[in-house]
Amino acid sequence: MIQTFITSFKLKNTYRVNSIIYSIKGFPIINKILPNSLYKNKALKIFGNIISILWEIVSTFLWKGLYVWLVLGSMTFAYNTNQVNTFLHIFVFSTLIGGILNTYLLNPTKDKYYAIILMNMNANTFALTNYFYSMLKLIIGLMPFTIIFGLLLKVPLLICISMPLFVAMIKIIVIGIFSIPDFKKNKVVKNENLPTKKVWILLAALAILGFGLPYLGIVINQIIYIVLFLISIILGIIALKEIIAFKDYKKIYKVLLTNENVYAVQNANSTQNIRANIAKNIEYDGEITSDKSGFAYFHELFVKRHSKLLTKSVKKQTMVIILIFIILFIVVFINPSMKEGLNSIPLTYLPYFVFIMYILNRGTTITQAMFMNCDHSMLTYRIYRTPKIILGVFKERLKTLITLNLLPSVAIELGLMILLYITGGTNNMLNYLILFVSINAMSIFFSVHYLVMYYLLQPYNINTEVKSSTYPVVQAITYFICYYMINIRMTTFVFGIATIIFSILYSLISLILVYKLAPKTFKIRI
Amino acid sequence: MKLIIKNLKKNFDKKEVLKNINFEFEKGKIYGLLGRNGAGKTTLFNCLNEDLPIDDGEFFLKDKEVRKIEAEDIGYVLSTPNVPEFLTGREFLKFFIEINKDRIKDEKTIDEYFDFMKIEKEDRDKLLKDYSHGMKNKMQMLVNIIANPSILLFDEPLTSLDIVVQEEMKQMLKSIKKDHIIIFSTHIMELALDLCDEIVILNKGILEKIDKNDLDNTKFKDKIIEALKEE
Known part of the structure; x- marks a missing residue:
């Protein structure tokens, strides 16, 4: 299990480092100076790996810090409601939104595509080890900020500590209670990066409840939060059992990790896509002509x-x-x-x-x-x-x-x-x-x-x-x-x-x- | 008329793709250019078409006198046809005829050109974006031929065509070869043997002619494969 995780981590590092070298080599003068053999240069690889690991550490904290600061911290002061309650209110609803939009496990990313589809790694081991690593990263990365910002707002310490766990539990529930049973029953798995209309409506409703209700003076309080947290723990444990017991990750990823899904965002901005869109713009009705030469x-x-x-x-x-x-x-x-x-x-x-x-x-x-x-x-x-x-x-x-x-x-x-x-x-x-x-x-x-x-x-x-x-x-x-x-x-x-x-x-x-x-x-x- | 290549070299970083090409291609013949994947066939074409700068050597045309190859002297047909999709087939031909007016001998009407290429009447006024792959390929060949260049380079142009269109194109190439130097790159041995007058292989960066002598097709094929395998 650990070996699979280490291999997948190394794989991710390798293409990160290669991508960096590829971008550098794109510059005209540098391109002439740097040889193609650069990709096998050991010192550079080690340097790239160090950068990659540093980035892994920085990214563990950076986005979560920005999220707590920008979304929770700044929005809390935008309303005239009780600050602790508003902080918790926005946190709960944005966690629900985040839980639907990014589950980690079913996010069709390139590292999963390379490892499972192209390299045929053991999908179950890969999925679970990387998933637990992501959840651990999430909790460790988020906790310092929920504690710092929470205490500044006078949120009780225990609640501050519980918040990252709540985020992890919601993500686990989305997978274990909804996605996996849905796959078992209908053999479908939805690309969370391309939400359906129904999902967009649900997300919009959550956003309105999260950011709109405080305007009306309606926010949840600490007791409601604690109840929600306890429910999330109970459901989370049930969901976690389902996630661990599930043995068909290979099948799920075969459905999910299609070229269209993995490159969905990239494809939308790709020149091929732009080309296809521009080609659609050709107007022809037979009468458009020219008398020039x-x-x-x-x-x-x-x-x-x-x-x-x-x-x-x-x-x-x-x-x-x-x-x-x-x-x-x-x-x-x-x-x-x-x-x-x-x-x-x-x-x-x-x-x-x-x-x-x-x-x-x-x-x-x-x-x-x-x-x-x-x-x-x-x-x-x-x-x-x-x-x-x-x-x-x-x-x-x-x-x-x-x-x-x-x-x-x-x-x-x-x-x-x-x-x-x-x-x-x-x-x-x-x-x-x-x-x-x-x-x-x-x-x-x-x-x-x-x-x-x-x-x-x-x-x-x-x-x-x-x-x-x-x-x-x-x-x-x-x-x-x-x-x-x-x-x-x-x-x-x-x-x-x-x-x-x-x-x-x-x-x-x-x-x-x-x-x-x-x-x-x-x-x-x- | 001859296309003469002397000491042509092309490297990518330290890799010598074209080592020292020396060859003379004559008008009136179709040369089948064979080579393994990555041997440098497309690189050779790109160099001759000046899409890529060469590292050393020269190439020129020799008729009564020696002269530099101009843009108008080369027609380069790619394996994937590229045509301006906003024009109809007829408009595309009209444009090409107009910009090549000075070079076209015995100019024909647009419909005669379409007939020559076996493009159906109902397709002639359709936008090129609605043409099939085979029809786009025919249009690409046609405009390259209309321009009447001395040299025609074909980079695996028939590979993805159905057998009927392939046969049509083969006959068409045979019918125009007397006025051109035609170099035809392909992976299909049968096509090369059937269509080409000379077989030239590009192996390890060197271009060499394989003489058929009195060999039958099977033995000639074996000889070519042996030559391609040579280290």
């Missing part, structure tokens, strides 16, 4: 057949922006004292709009659609990669991207100009012009930026997997720079002119780079 024809058909995907959210964004400005205008008319404050938005908050324009820009989604539904196949044809075609299609795409993104930016700049005018205007009339040009410049900058990055760093391979680490790094840097702009306070006159000059220079330089490099860089990654 060559790559202009090709691109126009792409745009027309993806018009919803390309324009839907841009239109929505524009509507929301118009609505926000209409509300602001109404506020100004109803309450003229707000004028002064609102006047500062167009005059000093322009840097903030860099972040807004970043959020609004559809560059990532559009280039993703371009790859998934078009370039993924076309780049396999050498003729499509000739400079003439690449740059021809690039030009058409740039025009489309700029036009699409200009729609919300025109709404913003007109809104800002009107807002500036009705809130008292400005001494420098140039500010109107600068607002108009700089917002457009930002929008064009982001359109150019995303398309140029796509052409220079094309990150996908033939299986639509992201194979470039540089691309996400550039995306992250873009995000942080734009986010940093929120903190800058500068007059529209200065920042606007700087933005316009920067956007023009950036666009020129990047377009030159695309013309020089894209015929070499724009290809499927191998």
